[in-house]
Amino acid sequence: MKRKASLTKRPSKKRKQLYTAPLHKRRKILTAPLAPALAEKEGVKQLVVRKGDTIRIRKGSFKGIEGEVSKVDYRAMRLTVEGVTFEKTDGSAQHFPVRACNCEIINLKNMRDKGRKAVVERRLPLEEEELEEEVVEESS
Template sequence: MSIQPRKQRKARYNAPAHTRGKYLSASLSKELREKVGKKSLPVRSGDKVRVVRGDFKGHEGEVLTVDYTSYKVTIEEVTLAKPDGTNAFLPVDPSNLVIIDADLKDDRRIKNKGDN
């Protein structure tokens, strides 16, 4: 694997569907780390997350959608007011999130995450 930025960008852009989930991983809160035994998990809709970087730092909310093409996540509390008065969801990069409460009903979710 190359360390050249252009090849890294190309690899992300041309990544197959089964590897895109790894790019959509977020770190776990301290309580969840002890419970699960991992540092991070892929973000899924329904997870409760906290924004730790950016303009919406400190906001908590449920993940509504996970976009595998743009590698972004929409959260219920993270919105911007448009000039016409309506609110629009602001996509957030998963690296700026911490998972507070994950849906752990699926055993494969924890098993399939190979490395921390």
């Protein structure tokens, strides 16, 4: 019996899926965990990173720096953050690309956005009242 290609466990095949993924799927992969206080407030542990979100870098040489996301590059799977720069040999400053998994979101830019709000509401666990209503409907 033939299996779906996405059900593989082999690391080499998983890496290949990541590198050859189309941009609309790379966007969903580019997620970062929310800070503990924000995660408790929103009710989800991680979200897709968007331009304008405020993040804190958790790993690497820029660890601890907080800044606003200035660009999200889905092709390279990297973010650029204001304040995270390095100096080139000619003296000019260049943004340093950071992986989303090495950051945590500390402030969301626009939670009033319908799409983002829908994602959060879809992931929230059902309330006890809603569960009771479903049980009553099923028993009828």
